[in-house]
Amino acid sequence: MRLKDKIAIVTGGSRGIGKAISELFAKEGATVIIMDLLPQGEAVAKDILASGGTAEFHKVSVTDKSAVENLFKQVNSKYGKIDILINNAGITRDRTLEKMSEDEFDAVIEVNLKGVFICTQAVAPYMKSNNYGRIVSAASNVGLRGNFGQTNYAATKAGVIAMSKTWTMELGKYGITANAIAPGFTMTDMVDNIP
Numbered sequence: 001m002r003l004k005d006k007i008a009i010v011t012g013g014s015r016g017i018g019k020a021i022s023e024l025f026a027k028e029g030a031t032v033i034i035m036d037l038l039p040q041g042e043a044v045a046k047d048i049l050a051s052g053g054t055a056e057f058h059k060v061s062v063t064d065k066s067a068v069e070n071l072f073k074q075v076n077s078k079y080g081k082i083d084i085l086i087n088n089a090g091i092t093r094d095r096t097l098e099k100m101s102e103d104e105f106d107a108v109i110e111v112n113l114k115g116v117f118i119c120t121q122a123v124a125p126y127m128k129s130n131n132y133g134r135i136v137s138a139a140s141n142v143g144l145r146g147n148f149g150q151t152n153y154a155a156t157k158a159g160v161i162a163m164s165k166t167w168t169m170e171l172g173k174y175g176i177t178a179n180a181i182a183p184g185f186t187m188t189d190m191v192d193n194i195p
């Protein structure tokens, strides 16, 4: 049980990689707070409870600053701390540069970049007061090398890498680590539409 007694928030935990993270963390002893827009997160939390773990689901968007702040406050007062934040929620709106609308660009920035900023900013005070924290954010291989049709997505994932490096400088002295992971192609609903 590598995460015994840890309190972990997983954004985008209703399906795909975030669901797998939530299930594995629960198996390793963490209390998992699943935060997602999709209601399937309720079933993920129920299954975790049924197999002896601890989990809660909250329908909150990573883009809703006050809802995120309220939830984190609630979690901290219920469990006394927040140890881990997994910034996993993400979306795509793929289109080549000349065809990409401003709305498509903004939507991806809002969730993948600003959402990660909002959640990390909201969790930092709790981790600082506990002198411990683990922040892991989903970047992507695409953030390192770009990708056809993903101007918006590539920018956000490169941004997540840069923000994580910045947070190591600002938060490291409080026992908080910040890492970005860059998975390659993973078969989830997100990549269903890619030919």
Ligand SMILES: NC(=O)c1ccc[n+]([C@@H]2O[C@H](COP(=O)([O-])OP(=O)(O)OC[C@H]3O[C@@H](n4cnc5c(N)ncnc54)[C@H](O)[C@@H]3O)[C@@H](O)[C@H]2O)c1
Pocket (backbone or CB within 6 Å): 011, 012, 013, 014, 015, 016, 017, 018, 035, 036, 037, 038, 060, 061, 062, 063, 087, 088, 089, 090, 091, 111, 115, 138, 139, 140, 141, 182, 183, 184, 185, 186, 187, 188, 189, 190, 191
């Ligand atoms: N699948 C891949 O090949 C791959 C590769 C590299 C990186 N990633 C990254 O990994 C993460 C997870 O990807 P996935 O493939 O599991 O995707 P997915 O689409 O299966 O899951 C993403 C989850 O995020 C949730 N979400 C979206 N917007 C949200 C919001 N505003 N607030 C809260 N939750 C929100 C969705 O509802 C969904 O449950 C993403 O950040 C993605 O960019 C995926």
